[in-house]
Amino acid sequence: MKENAQKVLERIVVFFTISSFVLASMMIISAIIEANSKIEDNYIDIFTYGMTLFSGLIYVLVLQIFVTEKTKSGVHVIFLVFYLIFELILCFLCGAYNAPYVLIPVTIVHYLLEAFMNEVFAFHDYFLYENDKRKGKELIEYLFHNRFVAADFAAKRKKVQGYLFTLGALMLVFIVLGFILAGGITLFTAIFTLIFYFFLFISFWILGFFNRESFYAFLGFNDISKDLKLNFKYCLIIFLFAGIFAFALSSNKALIKVDYLAENFEKIQYQTPSQLPQEPEYMDFSFDMPDFSAFIQEPKPSTIPFELIFKIIKIIALVICFVFLLVFLIKPFFSENWKNYWRERKMVKFMKRIFDGLRDLFSLFFSNKKDSSDYVKVEGDSFKKEIEKFLKRSKKSKDKVAEVDRLTKRFITLIEWGAKREINYKSNLAPAEYTKLLETYLADFTDKSLVQEAKNCGWLFEKALYDKELLSKEEEKLYNNAIDLILSSGAKK
Numbered sequence: 001m002k003e004n005a006q007k008v009l010e011r012i013v014v015f016f017t018i019s020s021f022v023l024a025s026m027m028i029i030s031a032i033i034e035a036n037s038k039i040e041d042n043y044i045d046i047f048t049y050g051m052t053l054f055s056g057l058i059y060v061l062v063l064q065i066f067v068t069e070k071t072k073s074g075v076h077v078i079f080l081v082f083y084l085i086f087e088l089i090l091c092f093l094c095g096a097y098n099a100p101y102v103l104i105p106v107t108i109v110h111y112l113l114e115a116f117m118n119e120v121f122a123f124h125d126y127f128l129y130e131n132d133k134r135k136g137k138e139l140i141e142y143l144f145h146n147r148f149v150a151a152d153f154a155a156k157r158k159k160v161q162g163y164l165f166t167l168g169a170l171m172l173v174f175i176v177l178g179f180i181l182a183g184g185i186t187l188f189t190a191i192f193t194l195i196f197y198f199f200l201f202i203s204f205w206i207l208g209f210f211n212r213e214s215f216y217a218f219l220g221f222n223d224i225s226k227d228l229k230l231n232f233k234y235c236l237i238i239f240l241f242a243g244i245f246a247f248a249l250s251s252n253k254a255l256i257k258v259d260y261l262a263e264n265f266e267k268i269q270y271q272t273p274s275q276l277p278q279e280p281e282y283m284d285f286s287f288d289m290p291d292f293s294a295f296i297q298e299p300k301p302s303t304i305p306f307e308l309i310f311k312i313i314k315i316i317a318l319v320i321c322f323v324f325l326l327v328f329l330i331k332p333f334f335s336e337n338w339k340n341y342w343r344e345r346k347m348v349k350f351m352k353r354i355f356d357g358l359r360d361l362f363s364l365f366f367s368n369k370k371d372s373s374d375y376v377k378v379e380g381d382s383f384k385k386e387i388e389k390f391l392k393r394s395k396k397s398k399d400k401v402a403e404v405d406r407l408t409k410r411f412i413t414l415i416e417w418g419a420k421r422e423i424n425y426k427s428n429l430a431p432a433e434y435t436k437l438l439e440t441y442l443a444d445f446t447d448k449s450l451v452q453e454a455k456n457c458g459w460l461f462e463k464a465l466y467d468k469e470l471l472s473k474e475e476e477k478l479y480n481n482a483i484d485l486i487l488s489s490g491a492k493k
């Protein structure tokens with residue numbers, strides 16, 4: 001499966017799993033309150049549901065930006081504060097004055113649930129990034145010496161599995177309470193519940209696939225995602241048949257009858273005072289205390305204005321806390337990272353990758369095009385062989401051979417990127433001649449800096465290939481950064 005398409009699919013699963021859980025829970029709680037309370041004001045309405053659904057989508061996008069930019073944990077708090085302010089303003093403008101009482105706690109819980117689930121996919125992205133450029137013996141040796149990469153990923157995967165199981169059990173409890181305390185659930189509640197359990201099933205399947213992926217990585221295989229499309233179809237078929245059999249074989253004769261639980265709950269709730277257990281009577285051991293007032297001296301009034309001092313200290317403390325909070329919230333907007341984010345138009349690039357991923361995902365599941373990965377691999381292998389032949393003829397030093405080998409591995413990723421866009425490498429092309437083709441292709445896009453990056457890749461590779469001296473650290477860093485920028489651009493015609 002294409003990388004962008006897989007990332008989009010994973011975030012779609014996060015959105016639907018958590019958002020459907022929150023919405024179904026809110027609907028059940030709302031039904032229970034309406035059935036058992038005399039409160040006339042409506043705190044959970046269509047505005048609240050719509051805002052919750054919209055917020056879930058925003059959280060997924062924001063969390064992915066935070067993962068991409070490797071932001072600190074404090075940024076999550078800042079985002080939540082400003083998003084809550086945005087919700088309060090929106091509630092005021094729409095006249096939904098009761099909505100904040102529900103939206104504030106729901107917003108915090110909803111965001112935390114999505115953030116926790118999204119972490120496993122962030123760990124997966126990092127795991128793939130570390131293993132992407134390695135395969136076979138090289139990958140086995142890397143994972144052997146860097147076990148923490150796979151260990152952290154495995155630990156996070158197990159935590160999320162337990163977390164999702166808890167959510168599934170909690171939803172079941174909510175449904176039972178809905179039948180007991182509200183007399184049943186509505187059609188919309190049933191729909192969102194089904195959506196939740198469907199995507200919960202998909203989530204467990206994805207986590208199982210991640211487990212297989214880790215297993216094969218330790219055997220030297222860095223790409224088993226080509227089977228993901230077929231496995232996903234099998235997953236949908238299994239869920240469909242399971243649902244059909246569940247509806248066909250289910251009956252009203254349950255082992256634990258909800259009506260029986262409801263009746264007993266009502267009996268306990270509406271017991272008369274005579275039926276309730278009586279408090280035991282105790283003997284009265286009280287006695288009259290002697291009058292000691294004559295021996296007690298009244299305290300002399302203090303001349304020190306303690307009350308005024310405490311008020312001043314309280315005001316100063318509040319001012320200091322307010323200033324620190326204000327600095328904490330405002331400071332990131334004046335940081336260099338924030339300025340660079342907008343200066344480099346990273347938001348535009350991010351949204352473009354999202355749309356590209358959606359398109360790739362749609363074409364992956366609804367297109368009959370054959371996978372070109374085998375052809376792409378042939379092009380990369382052809383380039384590697386040409387470079388190896390050149391190094392044998394030129395008799396380079398060990399350091400130079402090691403340097404060219406490093407650069408070749410990165411250049412192959414550029415060739416593979418180009419092959420997916422029908423920019424094919426040929427054995428008669430020099431590295432700079434091939435990057436010239438990339439320059440022509442990239443010139444059609446708004447970000448013209450990519451053209452210069454492609455040019456840097458070509459001349460730096462040829463400099464390393466033909467020059468006796470090694471590249472400087474700055475030059476090799478420039479080469480790697482140029483390739484990273486092109487690969488992450490998602491540029492497609």
